[in-house]
Amino acid sequence: MMILYGYWRSTAAYRVRIGLNLKQLEFESRSVHLVKDGGQQHSAEYRALNPQGLVPLLIDGDTRISQSSAILEYLEEKYPGLALLPGEPEARAAVRSLYQSIACDLHPLNNLRVLQYLERVLDVDKDSRDTWYHHWIHKGFTALEKELSVHAGEGNFSMGESLSMVDLFLVPQLYNARRFNVPLDEYPRLTAIEQHCLSLSAFADARPEAQPDAVLKKD
Template sequence: MGEALQLYTYWRSSAAYRVRIGLNLKGLAHDLVPVHLVRDGGQQHAADYVALNPQHLVPTLRHGERVLTQSLAILEYLDEVFPQTPLLPTSAEARARVRALAQVVACDIHPLNNLRVMQYLERTVEADAARREEWTRHWMREGFAALETMLAGSPDTGRFCHGDTPGLADCCLVPQLYNAHRFGVDLAPYPTLQRIEQACLALPVFDRARPEQQPDAQ
């Protein structure tokens, strides 16, 4: 398929960060379309963007006339349409393991800490900044403890989350650790996560996807 790839992204969105890593790992040329999640009341709420993504979220991927949402669905779509440099291993058991690692981040940690949850806690629950930040750190620690056990206790863990080639789980882990650094989570209890993060960020494809490297970074 020769159609252009466009990623609607926000520099600090960890979900969009996942997809940027995946696109880079696969060597897929793509254009970035910034959607500022705070400016103008949140550009993700503009009518033209909501027509693409009814959830008012990033990322959204355009591939020709096709429009895809949800970061894990996008990454698996890319893996199926562009099978070079696969993000998932070949066996059913290994794919299930990698998906489980990815979903600890994408389904259990991140949804409790994203922007709309923080805004709800601030505006509706009236939680102050200190309480919101402790909420964020708590759910990251819970998820990281599980991930550390899952990774450190498995012979399938290599240099990266699964073996010695980065894939779907690494695409999810690295952005979540970026959030952890941002919110001051103590990562000392998670040496395996830190080791994998360092191995990933040493690769140019991960480095280019970092939030501070994005054209809309502030």
């Protein structure tokens, strides 16, 4: 069985959980607590597995893959079943362009280690840190809202009628934005796609709150 090193609230691990569920691949989740003990991703034990010190990490037999995009592209090539990419090169390029706008341009600027560096090394206060966070979310989401309004048409998914890798990156990023109280009223297309995706069990089962290592506040 495959092993996925992740963390319940990790946006990048959430993408991979959705992909594994959609392809109906069984996996064992191993939790790497990103905060406890100064962050278990920095432990010698985990660094030996993934020198990048980030989750997710997938182990499939003798194959070890870091980076959620690489993992999902690997699953797509190795395990047919439900397709995460369309068949034609032009449509594939459109999907990759959109999911990479989240994976490469938006998410890295708001990652835990970047926010920690702002606060701990550059002495940025919480309000300024949140301004930084919201700025990059809005920049990314504004472009996506425009682009998906064209691609999605009347369909329920980012690219229209068919689910694609864009949905796997969009839904976790919206979860992440909510955690930081980003208002999402300006993105009706994005939130409608999210709502539809979360009605599917592959997405719902991958939600952070549904993970065994989730720590949920009880009111």
